[in-house]
Amino acid sequence: MTPISRRLALAAPLALAGCGTVLSEQPYRPRIDWPLAPPPDLRAASRPSRSVVKVHGLDAGPVLTDRGLITLEANGSIHRGYYNRWATAPADAATAALIAWLQASGDFAAVVGDGSSVTADLTVGGTLDTLLAAPARGEARAALTLVIAKPVGIGDRPLAQRRLAASAPLVGITPEDLVAAQRGALASVLRQAVTLVGRFR
Numbered sequence: 001m002t003p004i005s006r007r008l009a010l011a012a013p014l015a016l017a018g019c020g021t022v023l024s025e026q027p028y029r030p031r032i033d034w035p036l037a038p039p040p041d042l043r044a045a046s047r048p049s050r051s052v053v054k055v056h057g058l059d060a061g062p063v064l065t066d067r068g069l070i071t072l073e074a075n076g077s078i079h080r081g082y083y084n085r086w087a088t089a090p091a092d093a094a095t096a097a098l099i100a101w102l103q104a105s106g107d108f109a110a111v112v113g114d115g116s117s118v119t120a121d122l123t124v125g126g127t128l129d130t131l132l133a134a135p136a137r138g139e140a141r142a143a144l145t146l147v148i149a150k151p152v153g154i155g156d157r158p159l160a161q162r163r164l165a166a167s168a169p170l171v172g173i174t175p176e177d178l179v180a181a182q183r184g185a186l187a188s189v190l191r192q193a194v195t196l197v198g199r200f201r
Contacts, residue, residue: 029083030083031082031083031084031085032083032084032085032175033067033085033086033087034069034084034085034086034087034175034179035086035087035093036086036087036088036090036093036094036097036179036182036183036186037093037094037096037097037100037186038097038183038184038186038187038190039100040100040101040103040104040105040190041187041191042101042104042105042106042191042194043106048106048107048108048109048201049107049108049109049201050109051108051109051121051122051200051201052108052109052110052111052112052118052119052120052121052122053102053108053110053111053112053120053121053122053123053124053197054111054112054113054114054116054118054120054122054123054124055095055098055099055102055111055112055113055114055123055124055125056095056114056123056124056125057091057092057095057113057114057125058091058092058094058095058098058125058126058127058128058144059091059125059126059127059128060089060090060091060127060128061091061127061128061129061130063078063080063132064089064090064091064128064129064130064131065089066080067085067086067087067088067089067090068080068081068082068084068085068086069081069084069085069086069133069175069178069179069182070131070132070133071132071133071134071135071178072132072133072134072135072136072137073136074135074136078132081175084175084178084179090128090131091127091128094128094131094144094186095113097186097190098124098190098193099111099112099113101190101191101193101194102124102193102194102197105194105198107194107197107198107201108201119151120151121150121151122148122149122150122151122159122197122200122201123148123149123150123151123156124146124147124148124149124193124197125146125147125149126144126145126146126147127144127145128142128143128144129143129144129145129163130142130143130165131143131182131185131186132182133170133177133178133181133182134170135170135173135178137170138169138170139167139168139169139170139181139185140167140168140170140178140181140182140184140185141165141166141167141185142165142166142167142168142182142185142186142188142189143163143164143165143166143189144163144164144165144189144193145161145162145163145164146160146161146162146163146164146193146196146197147160147161148160148161148196148197148200150200159200160196160199160200162196164189164192164193164196165189166185166186166188166189166192167185167188168181168182168183168184168185168187168188169181169184
């Protein structure tokens with residue numbers, strides 16, 4: 001072994017030991033999966049209709065295809081959380097929440113999802129456009145474009161299309177604050193959705 005090779009061989013363990021020290025100083029941050037769907041806060045209608053509603057799976061807006069919590073920075077850029085994520089894809093969670101809220105309203109004889117073979121009197125679908133927190137503005141925002149249609153033969157006759165939007169106050173910048181505010185904004189949108197769909201019962 002040459003003198004240069006000998007020096008490199010002796011230096012390698014020291015270099016690796018130094019890397020280990022740096023890595024060991026990095027704090028461990030576990031990923032947290034947060035539940036999104038807010039529970040219904042509606043009172044059941046005293047006179048439900050005989051209509052059956054089928055809710056199609058909501059599409060995800062351009063920045064909502066990932067589970068990371070989204071924060072709108074003061075400069076207008078989007079930050080997507082890596083350590084804080086929604087437990088399920090936001091559009092899927094919003095779909096499940098919409099079904100639960102429509103069921104809790106008591107406006108309809110039944111509310112089913114895409115997997116049901118029940119014949120529906122109304123269909124509801126759309127896109128979850130917005131779900132984010134904006135700390136610089138002290139609020140969270142949610143928006144949902146909803147399409148309501150009536151099945152006719154092999155197609156659907158559109159009855160209404162609305163973009164429903166809401167905001168909720170953001171009291172802090174911790175992950176718990178971001179989650180609570182976004183859940184609150186989504187709950188406000190779901191209340192609007194129930195009212196809109198209920199007009200066609």
